[in-house]
Amino acid sequence: MKITQRDIVIGLLVLAALVAIGVFWLTVKTEKIVSPTAKVTTIDSTACIAPTEYMRSHHMKILNEWRNTGARDRRPYVTADGKKFQKSLDTCLGCHGSNTYFCISCHQYANAKPTCWNCHLSPLDKPQ
Amino acid sequence: MNEERREFIKKTSIGFLAGIGVSSGLFLNFLMEKTDASLWSDKTVAGTIRWGMLIDMRKCIDGCQKCVDACRLAHDVPDFGNSSRQIEWLKKSPYSEVFSTSGRDFISTERTKKSIPSLCNHCADPSCVRACPTQALFKRFDGIVALDYHRCTGCRACMASCPYDAISFNWSDPRPAIKTLNDSYPTREKGVVEKCNFCSERLLKGKLPACVDACPEKTLTFGDLNDPKSAIRQLLEKNQTMQRKPELGTLPSVFYII
């Protein structure tokens, strides 16, 4: 098989793409070193992180993202209007936990079975 | 054709290299800025935290279980009794188990008769983190080896790679085995591993770990190993201390005065 100019161009393009991916990977993977004095926000449940309508339809999306990143990413969740919240289920339960049936009433109706309560104590599990 | 091809390869390669050069100039922080030499050094680094603990066995009372009980309560650690499936974050075991590779010939019975508290060593070079196939175990900014329970697949590679037997597996549902449920901390579920987290949830609130607080004799000293003025560093300065299995090179952050 003869190596043509076209093959070389394709080869170089592939190489360039690999390098680009490598650079991208490095930047994405290297976690920025945050100085230890940077305070982690404590649980703040004074306001909801998004309008009720949005939360009704998208809470699972946000919670799933928090679930995936909350343990290792120390940066707080920043809402559209600039408020910061700790990515923790406790942030939500600080308010909503007061209503024992807040989660379950809807989930039961929709037959949704979130895995949260396998570990986290649902308001139902907590002694009143 | 050959000449032409050579010329072409030459030019495109130069162009390619120039492209890399320019892009690294334009996007300096891409490759350059994030590199921190301290990441490859096990020396202490000012300005970063490395939490550590010192256990002074001269003060520890034999038979006292206050630290163990406090730990169980603080983290809803289940108690499966004395079985092979027991789950422990902090436990007290004899010298021969805690320092299993240290010499035991002719040493004073004073040393060997007491049971010694042992917990996750939060190693500076943790083998469990390397073994974990999903990166559920990871090293935090403050030296704590943390475990993301959401991501644990229960493959137990970390347990096999931990030389200190500090990780336990939930062979069955832990909830029924929890003696007193503490509603401020989540439980675990069946099929995940669990281990000591140096009470990172208490550190967040500015409190000391539960075991340190619970000890009536001040046996346990907790502090920042990177801060030369901390109490733990002062004690390390003045006393002869031991680490568990130092020959394995994991650089434990838990020290012992025997």
Added chain:
Amino acid sequence: MIENALKGNRPYWIWMTLLLLLIVSGISAYSQQLRLGLSVTGLGDALWGLSIMQFTFMASAAASTLLVVLPLSLHDYKPFGKIVVIAQFLGASASAIALLSLCIDMGKPQLILDLLRYATPYSPYSWAFFLLIGYFLINLVTGWATLGAERKGVPAPTWILPLIYLSIPWAITLPVVTGFVYASFPANHWIASLLALRLLASAYASGTALLLLITFIMKRAAGFDVGREVTDKLVMLLTYAATFTFVLVGVECFASLCGKGLLLQYKNLMVSLTWSSLLLGIASLAVFHVPAWKNSFRHLTAASLGVVLSIFAEKGAALLYLSKGGVVAYTPTMTELSMVLGVLALGTLFLTILLKAVLAVKRAG
């Protein structure tokens, strides 16, 4: 081609029914494990048990495809063209069994895709999982494409060539990485380098023995004869690989005896398992060297079985010796046994269906 699996004689259907029964019992055992957690197994003090043993054995046995693919594709040894598809399908099925064995050992199998999503180059476990999936796909695709071409009477498509070349380093890496899963234990001071080598050698011995057994079964049950030359060559490769394996196992035993190693400390279990594995292996090996027996179908079958069993036992010994840095007594429960057998049966069923297609093509051609 696949439709041939629905045609067969009486023994074939008895065989299939047996496999299906084993699979059903495996599924019921697994559903019990899903409900109650891994407490249904005999594990506890021992971290890893029978299913990881099967994973190790099958992950390495899968690699033996190399011993057929390499002479054929690099050295142009034509007679192996007759069995290359069989070897590739064996590789694919063995990888599938190894993957499923890993799966039934996981505490939360619903997160299995996280093994790919968050894969990390530091974890040998992560590598093993990735390599197994790749090896399964490579062997299945190339095997199926070769078979399809053979059916139509045309040469195999050229696009499978890079895949076949890729499968060669892949097959060497697979047992090595599987060995590293155990070699990087603290009990071994992070690296027991001989273990990876031992696995590599035993991989070729056990896999070739399995391949030899399969060709014997196909000859007996379906009258498909691979021919004298291929059998002789396979026996030769098997003899080399097995000799090397048992030398390595012997070295390990010797080192343990000399260095007052674990073999002496844990007399009861370890010594019996390793020594019996070694003796069985050497006995089987002897059969391959006796000229009179070398041509006897019965003797060769028995010897191949001996090699397979011996290497399986040796895997168990390696595993029990390594986990947690000591040796612990471990008895698998019936539930665990059903699950492991179920996985084995599932893989065998898969292989049977594939081989049925191979037979149909070979008969027509």
